[in-house]
Amino acid sequence: MIRLDNVTKVYGTDSVAVRDVSFDIGKGDFVFLVGPSGSGKSTLLRLMNRQERPERGDVWIAGRNINELGDSRVPYLRRGMGNVFQDYKLLSNKTVFENVAFALEVIGKPRHVIRQQVPAVLELVGLEDKHDRLPDQLSGGEQQRVSIARAFVNRPLIMLADEPTGNLDPATGEGIMQLLDSINRSGTTVVMATHDHRIVNMMRKRVIQLDRGVLVRDQERGVYE
Amino acid sequence: MWSRIAYAFRETWASFRRNLTLTAAAVVTSAISLLLVGTTFLIQRGFDNLLVRWKGDVQMIVFVASDAAPDQIAHIQDVIKSQPAVIDITKLKYLDKAASFEEAKVIFTGDPTLLSLLTPETIPTQFKVVPLTGDAALVRSLAEQYRGLPKVEGVSLAEDEFQVISTLSGFVRTVTIVMSVVLLGVAVALIWNTIRTAMFARRREIEVMKLVGATNWFIRVPFMLEGLLQGLIGGVASCGGLWALNRAWQNGVAGFKPGTGISALVVPSSYLNGVMLMLLIIGALAGAIGSGIAASRFLDV
Numbered sequence: 001m002i003r004l005d006n007v008t009k010v011y012g013t014d015s016v017a018v019r020d021v022s023f024d025i026g027k028g029d030f031v032f033l034v035g036p037s038g039s040g041k042s043t044l045l046r047l048m049n050r051q052e053r054p055e056r057g058d059v060w061i062a063g064r065n066i067n068e069l070g071d072s073r074v075p076y077l078r079r080g081m082g083n084v085f086q087d088y089k090l091l092s093n094k095t096v097f098e099n100v101a102f103a104l105e106v107i108g109k110p111r112h113v114i115r116q117q118v119p120a121v122l123e124l125v126g127l128e129d130k131h132d133r134l135p136d137q138l139s140g141g142e143q144q145r146v147s148i149a150r151a152f153v154n155r156p157l158i159m160l161a162d163e164p165t166g167n168l169d170p171a172t173g174e175g176i177m178q179l180l181d182s183i184n185r186s187g188t189t190v191v192m193a194t195h196d197h198r199i200v201n202m203m204r205k206r207v208i209q210l211d212r213g214v215l216v217r218d219q220e221r222g223v224y225e
Numbered sequence: 226m227w228s229r230i231a232y233a234f235r236e237t238w239a240s241f242r243r244n245l246t247l248t249a250a251a252v253v254t255s256a257i258s259l260l261l262v263g264t265t266f267l268i269q270r271g272f273d274n275l276l277v278r279w280k281g282d283v284q285m286i287v288f289v290a291s292d293a294a295p296d297q298i299a300h301i302q303d304v305i306k307s308q309p310a311v312i313d314i315t316k317l318k319y320l321d322k323a324a325s326f327e328e329a330k331v332i333f334t335g336d337p338t339l340l341s342l343l344t345p346e347t348i349p350t351q352f353k354v355v356p357l358t359g360d361a362a363l364v365r366s367l368a369e370q371y372r373g374l375p376k377v378e379g380v381s382l383a384e385d386e387f388q389v390i391s392t393l394s395g396f397v398r399t400v401t402i403v404m405s406v407v408l409l410g411v412a413v414a415l416i417w418n419t420i421r422t423a424m425f426a427r428r429r430e431i432e433v434m435k436l437v438g439a440t441n442w443f444i445r446v447p448f449m450l451e452g453l454l455q456g457l458i459g460g461v462a463s464c465g466g467l468w469a470l471n472r473a474w475q476n477g478v479a480g481f482k483p484g485t486g487i488s489a490l491v492v493p494s495s496y497l498n499g500v501m502l503m504l505l506i507i508g509a510l511a512g513a514i515g516s517g518i519a520a521s522r523f524l525d526v
Contacts, residue, residue: 078435091430107439
């Protein structure tokens with residue numbers, strides 16, 4: 001589903017974010033990208049959704065080399081991906097329903113589809129009763145659930161999550177992980193960047209560890225070292 | 226498809242309300258600049274009306290009485306043509322009654338009283354004379370000679386009226402064109418700035434839109450529509466202003482005594498309508514261009 005071949009990303013002239021990284025992630029896998037801050041985890045996620053392009057190497061998504069993708073095709077690539085962020089990136093002037101519906105609206109889904117899919121995904125994340133609340137009327141965990149609902153409403157093949165539990169207390173973080181796990185079980189490939197030891201050790205999924213942009217460990221059912 | 230169109234209009238309207246002050250500034254500036262552009266066209270048309278009879282290097286007009294017989298007209302023509310060294314006989318033009326009446330309709334647009342006295346039957350015909358010489362004294366002596374010919378009602382010389390109007394026309398044209406181009410540039414810059422501000426205010430939304438797979442055009446269209454509407458509203462306001470200005474001018478000109486020549490400065494209403502349509506198009510284009518540049522440039526916010 002996702003393949004990186006000798007990918008190197010340099011910011012500016014000499015700030016190497018990722019150096020010669022290669023790995024392969026299969027369909028339906030759940031993978032943790034771990035490492036300290038600045039190790040290149042977020043850069044890898046940004047390379048996967050074409051927010052960045054590598055200086056060297058290739059990024060393959062669902063059999064396509066996305067470096068060779070024309071700019072006009074990038075939106076269509078992203079429609080097959082969901083993105084979840086540490087700071088949720090919710091729109092403060094829109095309700096829970098509208099935030100989730102927004103993801104369908106901007107890709108031109110008709111109204112009847114929106115009316116059908118949004119309540120279903122809100123039920124999945126346990127927020128069906130709070131569809132008319134504004135983001136600042138929700139707890140951090142609930143806001144992250146809205147963000148996940150928005151990422152998942154289009155039933156993407158891949159979900160990229162960048163420190164989704166970073167702003168949450170351990171118990172709430174566990175709830176979010178259960179949600180991501182259930183999404184993964186429905187067939188969506190999940191790639192999650194984190195430096196949360198407890199979560200990684202609890203889930204026992206594949207772990208790809210980075211250190212200063214270099215891949216230092218790729219382990220099935222791994223733990224955070 | 227409909228959901229996309231509805232989305233674009235909804236977003237445009239929301240953005241309009243959000244940036245009301247900046248929007249108003251952009252609209253007022255574009256209205257003023259477009260009004261100036263429109264005024265330039267009307268002034269130029271007025272001057273062109275005044276100068277229409279002197280088009281094509283004509284320096285002298287010999288008016289022939291409307292009751293002149295064909296042989297009398299031919300005699301006048303022969304006299305004029307008899308000096309090929311001084312007169313450019315290839316450019317000598319005779320305007321018969323119909324042609325003279327058409328020309329009079331342009332010159333006396335703003336003087337309906339005088340125009341109503343003229344008919345294609347009673348109007349004098351004219352010879353338009355292009356001299357080869359630049360010697361004003363020689364041209365003047367020729368005019369004296371023609372005035373003495375039978376059935377010649379009068380001779381007009383360009384140097385008497387043409388030079389002053391022509392110089393004035395050139396000066397006014399330069400000043401108004403420069404001012405309107407500068408102001409139009411300011412209007413485009415203001416629209417550009419309004420759109421940039423609107424995009425910056427919505428940068429988070431744009432970021433989310435891009436990440437969920439909205440195309441650049443989908444994001445860009447509401448902003449471009451907003452700029453286009455700003456220019457168009459400015460255009461509508463300028464049309465109103467131009468109409469009022471023209472009306473006041475017409476009323477002012479009507480106060481002058483008939484035959485002073487000022488009436489030539491009034492433009493026909495068909496021309497005014499054409500200019501107003503052009504202002505709407507320029508306004509919409511300026512708005513779309515300004516916002517289009519901003520929307521493309523700041524899409525990576």
